[in-house]
Amino acid sequence: MFSGKTLVIQADSSDTVASLHWKIHSITGIRPIQSTSSAVPSMQEGLIYRGKQLELSQTLSECGIQNDDTLQLVRRMRSMHHPQTWKLMSDLNLIIDDLCNCNDNPNIITYVTRLSNMLTDFLIKTPNYSADGSEEYLHIFIHSSVPSSLVKLYVSPSLITKQAAHGCICQFVQNCLNHFTNPTTVYRLIAPILFEFCTILRGAAGVDDDLYLFFRSRLAAMMVENVHDVKHVLTLHHVFPFVDELATTLSHSLELSAQSPDFKQLSDSDVLVFIQLMHSVKQVIRRQTAFGSPVSLPWLMQDEAANELKGVHTIICNLLDKMDLCLKELENQLALVNIGRREPIVGCWFQYLLILKELESISKLYKGLEEMFWEKMSQRGVGLCYLIGRLSKKSTDYQWILEHKEVTNFKTRQRFALQMLQEGRHMREELWEMLISRSRLFEDSFEYIGHASRRSLRGQLFIRFENEEATGPGVLREWFSLVCEAIFNPQNALFVSCPNDGRRFFPNPGKHLLYTNMSYERRFYLIFPQI
Structure with a gap:
């Protein structure tokens, strides 16, 4: 499927493609294309095999489909708009399918060169002067199952084909960024492509795959830069899976950090991408809530459609508990310092403060969650004040903490006051x-x-x-x-x-x-x- 998932369908060689469509419909609810000759572009799905769309009246044997063969479920294959582009996408799928069966064939270099040239040819035909015109072409690319085919080639067992697919995917995305020079439309055009590759790679290659992590970080950075583009911003439904997997990773890392004697270092990339994604999540939640009021948890529990909002609340609570463990362990270490042990110097402490700042910011969007956050921080005031004293460079970085005096001591507030005076003098x-x-x-x-x-x-x-x-x-x-x-x-x-x-x-x-x-x-x- 275009989402990267795979279904197993049982059928006979005498079954028609139409009956196969209805079997898929009984499982997924996706309706097949009703007419293959309609002049109106269809928004339903079709099946393709070896780069060609299957006619509804054909039998599986007539299409040459054998046992254990893979078909691709794609969207909007029939359209009267841009027929040459659809033909190019069909040829691309055929080339990729041949590459998947090439293995270590000496002609594989020829196939890879043709694939790269055809992707370049697609971008040459895509206009870069009109955002609407470009969007139509890129939607054809996404809905034609070419991204799924490229990822299928990327996860193939052959190292040669895997490297070829990696190079073609990266080159195509980079060429897209170079092709569209208008910065106001780059996000609108490129973000759907990055999201498509991320979605398919996550299901096919896993969340630890390097290419997936690279595209996820690029997508997160692009979302932060265009967070105010309300019309084309990704919804919480799209962003939540990335936030959820990052939160799971950070939660596990924080737990290991609290258990290790030297506070195991967290991944800088994971922390950065999490903060970038949460920045977009906050903007989406603010637009969804009525009149900017905090989201009420009892209301969330009654609303079946608010799964993502409930999921974000669960993520915040879980990470807050893990940060509480880390600060508690830090206080235990400081107690050992008082009896003669050398003071520890740990690089991940700065990451603690970054995560806490993000948790405090989003806690304001949920009713009662902000109070819970500061209650936990007041219980860990010793560790929090120590981190501030050791790591503060500018008073503006931790101004959010000073708004709640109950979690800081006099020495910390005095330090910040002197720092603010010094910064004010230099600013003038x-x-x-x-x-x-x-x-x-x-x-x-x-x-x-x-x-x-x-x-x-x-x-x-x-x-x-x-x-x-x-x-x-x-x-x-x-x-x-x-x-x-x-x-x-x-x-x-x-x-x-x-x-x-x-x-x-x-x-x-x-x-x-x-x-x-x-x-x-x-x-x-x-x-x-x-x-």
Whole structure:
């Protein structure tokens, strides 16, 4: 099926394709195409075998179908729109089917080249100037079962065909991203393709497959970038399976982390993709809830159609329990520090805070869940304050915690207050960047100073020497020392004495005219830039 699932159907060789359709209908509820000659595009499904759609009146023996053969259930194979594109899709399925049966045939390279060229030809025929026109072509690609065929080739036991399918799939997706240059329509056009491949790969190759994980991360990043595209955003029904599997993985990892003495590291990729997907989930839930009010759990239990909303609530509660275990273990470790044990340094603690921040954010969308979250955090205030004190770089990163004073101690709040004051001071100061060549130190310095405003010179100076990587206060001090030496160098004097009359002076006519024309105020700022 186009979803990547497989059904086993029992039939006789004398059965017609129409009877086979009705057997599928009795299991899945999917209605077959009613007419193969209708001029109106059909939105139902059809069966294809070796790249060709089967006629309803044909028998299985007439179609050459043998025992244990695989047919593909696809959507909208009959259409009067873009017949050449449908023909190309049919040829693609036929080539892929031949590749699946090729195994280690020496002609396999020829088949792979033809497959790659045909995918490229499809994109060449796809317009990139009209989003609606492009969408029609890409829907044909999705509904023609080509993605399912490519994945079938990808999971084949032959290493050669698997690599060929991997290269064709990745190349096709990348070519799609390059083909559509309008950033406002890329998500609308590419996200359905990524979602189709993710759905089929998850069922056929498993959730640990590298290609599946790659496409899932690309889809999650694309959803975050276009989260406000309400018209074309994926629904919670589409996103929830990815969120559910990631939450299961993170839950298991957090449990192992709490049980290991050195707090086992979590996967950075899993944490990042989970946060990206949850960002989209929050937007979808906000659009589904009435007037922005929190979702009520009793209402969810009575509504049979709210399975995904109930599933997200279960995920949050489960991850919150696992985070409670991790913070409890952290507090146990800190208690050992107090009796002389060396303080542990663990890289996954930053991931703890990222997950907690996401859980706190989505807990606001469910009635009573936010109160449950902060009740657990108040019980683990010692571990939470320790994480904040060790990992906080900017006060804005953990401002969400400070809104609830009951979970933090005085020392933590004092630290944040000082940090906010320090950040506020730096935010008011301008940063004046200067790239200096050592061979032209005097000229470059005065040129930058000459174009700087007085406000910039009162702020911070960022100095970097040309073709050197070092920056920071040490480089600033070195530059300041070299500039002072150059200023008081007799060769760089502002005035030189007249050779015929020692009582007279005139401006130095050398190469430092910029310095000569500079006001005394700017020269003072140059020597004392921080005053």
